[in-house]
Amino acid sequence: MARNVIKDQQQRELRRNQILSAAASVFTVRGVAVAKISDIATEAGLSYGHVYNFFESKEKILLALVQSSQERYTELLLEARGGSGTSLDKLRWLIEQYLQKGRTSTHFWVVLQAQATEVLNPEEKAEINQKAQANRDLLADIIRDGQAEGTIVEGDAVELATLLLSLFQSTSIWGYRGFGEPSGHAVDIMLRLVVKK
Amino acid sequence: MARNVIKDQQQRELRRNQILSAAASVFTVRGVAVAKISDIATEAGLSYGHVYNFFESKEKILLALVQSSQERYTELLLEARGGSGTSLDKLRWLIEQYLQKGRTSTHFWVVLQAQATEVLNPEEKAEINQKAQANRDLLADIIRDGQAEGTIVEGDAVELATLLLSLFQSTSIWGYRGFGEPSGHAVDIMLRLVVKK
Amino acid sequence: MARNVIKDQQQRELRRNQILSAAASVFTVRGVAVAKISDIATEAGLSYGHVYNFFESKEKILLALVQSSQERYTELLLEARGGSGTSLDKLRWLIEQYLQKGRTSTHFWVVLQAQATEVLNPEEKAEINQKAQANRDLLADIIRDGQAEGTIVEGDAVELATLLLSLFQSTSIWGYRGFGEPSGHAVDIMLRLVVKK
Amino acid sequence: MARNVIKDQQQRELRRNQILSAAASVFTVRGVAVAKISDIATEAGLSYGHVYNFFESKEKILLALVQSSQERYTELLLEARGGSGTSLDKLRWLIEQYLQKGRTSTHFWVVLQAQATEVLNPEEKAEINQKAQANRDLLADIIRDGQAEGTIVEGDAVELATLLLSLFQSTSIWGYRGFGEPSGHAVDIMLRLVVKK
DNA sequence: AATGAATGAGAATTCATTCAT
């Protein structure tokens, strides 16, 4: 007979998320360009053919993944900016959240591959870079606030933001480079970059 | 006759370097896993079949490239360590050299792909990671000297070194991420990470 | 109850015809081998899964379609043969009916694909060819009658029939070949093939 | 050492023709949409991968084949038009050549599939149809000459041409339809279509 | 040394068909 449309919808949503989260894992561990659709399907626990009922290509999966990751990062930034305490407190909170695995389940590492590699076409890359710049600008806002309140050192807020994000993002991939994991002090050290002595 | 042997040897060396340098460029721009042997051959100005007279596979090219890049970085570190001035001066010089394009012609970005991706086999990756750690330790040495001479902040020298290198290495790929290029002040800001107030 | 059974039967018949008629359209426009089951289902206004409640495969749809088309053509031939007037009149009527879209809604073009392509298996193709020959023979009968009555030229009736049907059938696909549609005179011209001067 | 460029060129040409001629055969026997690249490669006696060094897809092979077939048909038409004798003689010669297998090795049947099916994209189909119309117009020229010289019946030369070509082209595929082969008289019968009584 | 023709393993993708609901 007729199907349960609501349930179908939920099931679809569930499957889509399964695929994205499997892709996040596979892309992270194996590398985006090396990952096979069948790896993702296996990781997600469904057949490779079914993946194509949700995404028309590996490229589109990557795109969806990166965009969702960037959106979650935007939310984190907005939450940080809107939080209480000094700008330094906000930055500390932000970095701690960022480094804490799971909070941003898709990794900087995957976004980086999408940005710096020819896996995506130029238009898609441009879109991602634009969003990355927008996020950087949000970070610069927090820094500008800190400069106003006197907790953060003077200087070009955008450059300070770019340096700070480069630092904590690259710290998040120490594991893949054989550098172990950062200690509890690491965030304090990072903040020296911007803190006013 | 003897002369021809020598000439041949030089010619061979020249070709090999052509290929490595073409590979560096192609790997950087297109991404290691996406790059084709024929791209490299074209960039190097020779036929793709000829590449195999120098390297037995794409993988071996990457390996040779990364190793040579790491060696050049080692030399840079040794040169910095052996230089005159305070440890801070040495670090500043090192970072400036590093960021100056051409000095480290093969990029951090390629090494990162080799480290974090499954393009190479585990043994090869382990070897690269080991060398990366050794280089990090050289940087930690400089930092330790600085702590002894009082110009550098206290703390785990290895972690400080890892943070500092994360920062300047990731700064070197701003271009690929749409972040523009760092200003002349950037190095000073980076050094705040380790400088003693 | 009894009424429901009858109604169900009618409903089933209706659905089946919907599918066949959708298939005719899709096969004609897109080509038999390229057409997808889902195209047919969409055109018929039902779900692709439901198609399998009526036909066990795409092949069977094609077979049913071609057979029904051949049967309708047989009926047309019988009707023509049984009509009044000279054999020439009958031929003219036949061709006019044939060319008049809708009368033979499934097209010669689809039958031709079924005959000349490996979409169907050899047994099925043989069956279709046999029926096509039987129809040709019906046409030859009319021609033979015309020869007896003196309105049609002498000669091998089967060959004359084959030439004549080749002509009007291929005329029916001018549209797909960019040749426009035949004028009102076309039938008279075609009949020159067999008319006795 | 260096290769023999001339020989390479010849070899390439040879291979290309091997592929086209294999494709003609496979497309004709199996049907265009059903034919696999690997069928063509096997028929041509080389590996499927190598086919892609000559044609980027099955579609492009079909296109090349059809175009070459149309060109050969054009040549035939020009040769016929330029020949001696009445227009009727020219038409007879043309049809005889056409029906004689090997003269037009790629078959009308393949061209028809290319024209009437969605194997090619609309632009490619349009191009083919245009060429088909141009060829039809050449045939119409011959007919017009015949009308001027009084050997061919009055009437729209283009429609007469379209009817005549429909007839002899469709006759060329009797074999696939189980209709046997036309007799030696067939051409005379066909010509009745246009001959002035 | 140098070239590029030739091969085929492997990955992406399509779509007929099955089946739970």
Added chain:
DNA sequence: TATGAATGAATTCTCATTCAT
């Protein structure tokens, strides 16, 4: 009856690698 999620066989296509010249 009716739907569309799910599967995987079959095919296309790419590209590293080999090898004759």
